[in-house]
Amino acid sequence: MKTLSQLKEDFWPIGCVWLRYFDVYRKNWIYGLVTTFVEPLLYLLSFGYGLGTMIGSVEENGISVTYRQFVFAGFVAQSCLFQGFFEAAYGSFVRMYYQKIFKAMASTPITLSEVLWGELLWDATKGTLSATAILTLGSISGDLSPIGSLFAIPLCFLGALLFASLGLWMAALSQTIEQISYPQYLLVFPMFLFCGVYFPLETLPQNLQLLASFLPLTALLSLIRCLTLDFPFQIQALAVFIFWLVFMIFMSRDTMSRRLVK
């Protein structure tokens, strides 16, 4: 069993890497705020307050909520997906391939493994910031449960970590930055459109429903709606979520290490 000081010793280098990203974010804070918060807020205004007033209510798993509540929770998960994936995929490709700072940092007493943890944790932090902004708005507007929203923050961190790991994995597999567009268009956008952000999964054909239920965004959405809208807890969603989280973290770190270390 590790003592607190040993744990601090283990996490210090990862914290150093995380702080490097945070300092860059803080230096360009206007850019950071715009890229983190504006996009999900625009979606909210358009779909939540625009389309939401026309649709009225929706029903999923026997629970009826207003469309605005439904997409509010959807956008929380979507911000984990977009912020986590894009920061890790494009950002880490630039840092690994063009700036070569993974290698530079790993030439110091910080190891490559710690550099990659720092990268993933920062990407997850960025996704969490964005998701937290939506959770806060949702709580203030009365659309989401304030207590549930509070509990959803660590879940959002894990969700953003999952999608950041997907992004890092794709960056490690891509030979050029353009190649990241393939998973973006073939995986991220379809997940965003068909995993239940905008409409209940029950409206999809049976086969698509089954496919969607195995995707990580569906699982994350189910857990977020459970916490923030009192939807029923689904154990299979938790199992799918944990499976993808562990799998993605392992694949991203392993593939990136193999790419850098020959």
Next chain:
Amino acid sequence: MAASLEVKNLTKSYQRKGQPPFVAVRDLSFEVMPGEIFGLLGPNGAGKSTTINCLTGFYPPTAGEILIEGFDIHQSPKKAKQHLGVCSQEDTLDTDFDVLDQMLRYGTFYRLDRFQIVKRARELLETLGLMEKSNELIENLSGGMRRKLQVARALIANPKVLVLDEPTTGLDPDARRILWQLLTDNRKLGMATLLSTHYMEEAERLCDRIAILFQGAILDLDTPQKLIEKHIGIEIIEEEIRPGVFWKRNPNLEDVFLKLTGKSLSAGEES
């Protein structure tokens, strides 16, 4: 006196799909003593960068071991790298920070206290003529300035072992001389330096000992003078530099290299 850097029977091979592994370096052994500048001299593709990637802990060796101040770089990377400064061949400057911030950030990776880092960073920037640029972004620096900054960053923690992979490539003669002086000063302070270069003048001028590396193996290892005496002799060489124009000169490492490998130092393929 114990060696600061010890390389024992280092072999590194790369796996290739459907082909036997490519052996980039085979059975290298050498040591660098405190206060010594040790040169790795060889053309592109000789295995210098592979050796350096293994020395700095980035690539695991296929066989052999590397000790920095007695710590195995792959078994105890944190302890070993605490004594190591690295300037790699490629530009690895962090373009998100300005010149001084870059230095400070890397100092924190070595757990130095802030006062110590700021003092050391200012000294190094002053020595290398970069102080006026301390608040500039990296993208505003010339190629030579970027190279000097990368060397300065490698020195931020005042390492006992400094590894420089072709540090003067792209530097103008003035900048090159400043860097040479810095390395000479560090030698006096007991820093062990491993210098990879394909500039024979640089190797001859700076290095106490030189390993001639070719096709992944050390062909010979000695002081520059002894290498020349052993392989070429001390006779003045006369060569025809243009039709009918003859030039007399002292033998040099290029001649040694040519004799040992049949190739000039500038020849070879990128590995």
